[in-house]
Amino acid sequence: MNTSNTFFGHPIGLRTLFLTEMWERMSYYGMRGIMVLFMIAGLEGSNPGLTFSVVEANAIYGAYIGLVYFMVVPGGWLADNIFGYQKAVLIGAIIIAIGHYTLAIPLQQTFYLGLLFVILGTGLLKGNISTIVGKLYEGNDSMRDAGYTIFYMAINIGSVLGFLICGYLGENYGWHWGFGAAGIGMTFGVYQFIKYKHLLGSAGEEPNEMDHSKRKTLITYFYIVLGILFLAVVAAFFGTFSIDPVIFASSYAYFLVVVAGLYFIYLFLLAGLNPAEKKNLLLLFFLFIGAAAFWSGFDQSGGSLTIFAKGFTNLNLFGFAMPISWMNLANPIFVVIFAPVFAGIWTSLALKKLDPSLPMKFAIGLLLMSLSFVLMIFAVNAAMQYGQVGIQWLLITYLLHTWGELALSPIGLSAFSRYAPKKYVGQMFGLWFMASAIGGVLAGLLGGEATGEGLESMTPIFSFMIKYYLGIGVILALLSFVIKPAEEN
Secondary structure, three states, X not given: OOHHHEEOOEEOHHHHHHHHHHHHHHHHHHHHHHHHHHHHOOOOOOOOOOOOOHHHHHHHHHHHHHHHHXXXXXXXXXXXXXXXXXXXXXXXXXXXXXXXXXXXXXXXXXXXXXXXXXXXXXXXXXXXXXXXXXXXXXXXXXXXXXXXXHHHHHHHHHHHHHHHHHHHHHHHOOHHHHHHHHHHHHHHHHHXXXXXXXXXXXXXXXXXXXXXXXXXXXXXXXXXXXXXXXXXXXXHHOOOOXXXXXXXXXXXXXXXXXXXXXXXXXXXXXXXXXXXXXXXXXXXXXXXXXXXXXXXXXXXXXXXXXXXXXXXXXXEEOOEEOOXXXXXXXXXXXXXXXXHHHHHHHHHHHHOOOOOOHHHHHHHHHHHHHHHHHHHHHHHHHHHHHOOEOOHHHHHXXXXXXXXXXXXXXXXXXXXXXXXXXXXXXXXXXXXXXHHHHHHHHHHHHHHHHHOXXXXXXXXXXXXXXXXXXXXXXXXXXXXXXXXXXXXX
């Protein structure tokens, strides 16, 4: 391979996707790091916010995460059938940038409008850019997995930049400076994608082949839905109606659970799967439940744990008052440090034929999540006694979250890719993202209950979460002895 025209020995188009993803994640995590802080900030002082209660803020935060991940499903469909993947990514990136600039306008109405733009844009970009990465490689190219590993680095680099830049500007100069910085970051991503899009060649350029009249009909339906959405947004902007965020988040959680459940039932009973595919589908169903539970704890980082950091954690380091949002830096840094360690552990165990089964790895991830909230109960008790605690409590909590993530997230992606029914691989990836959506909404609802009455309400909710994660983890561990992928029989 001519390494003079490659990106770390990979197709040069990977550079375009790497930088686009890096800037998109910078904007996403940068905004997310200050989102709850902005919502709960009072009107008084030099950096006013929206004066929402912590319950409302957590509900909006959870619904936002849930909508972001859910929109990946229709975003993939639009790329498949209408836009093609390259155009979908570009349109999504532009909409995201518009969303962050809208958030930078200091109005409550523009806050909701900005979130909507980011949700829609991320839905078009997030899943489709990962698809293009795969299309850069031929067939069973052994370099594909390594390419995805390099691409994954962009997520962590981007998140670090976002927390550092947007967090610092938002907390020290004004929330809208942070939102604006996120918009500038995404603008960089848009610029370089347009400038170097040609390096992608034909990878993901065209949508699936389809009868012209059918595609025309689909495009018409798309514009109708877009028009209805636009009218609803305009009506909400001018105060025609209002939505209770807690009721919306709760209803949305039920909606996601019902949709996911019905789709699993459809696949199992009506999709014409053979016995082996049904057995693998049953395995993926239980992994789906485990993933949804895990993300409901993991996404506390931007909700209840951020509120704990704000009110009950001493963030002064050597005379420097560290921005609250910088606590979120722990996860991407820990991922960079420990991802190779976990990869080495699984490889070593596999060589010795001791590699844990898929449900057992998920059980390990949930056990680590459960332990993290055991630790947080000790932190809460210490804060009730002393007023504030050191940052080590949150750092160790995020370390346990990261270890759990590394035991569960890449394993889940691999499992859904390997064991999904061949005709439904794309849709099963959509279900994987839906698990993240359910977890995100639950994170907001649980975080709101945990912080609604300050420290006093944290212990009972965290105790429930400990039992919740531990219970599902034990069930998965037991199922690991019963349910195995069909190809292992």
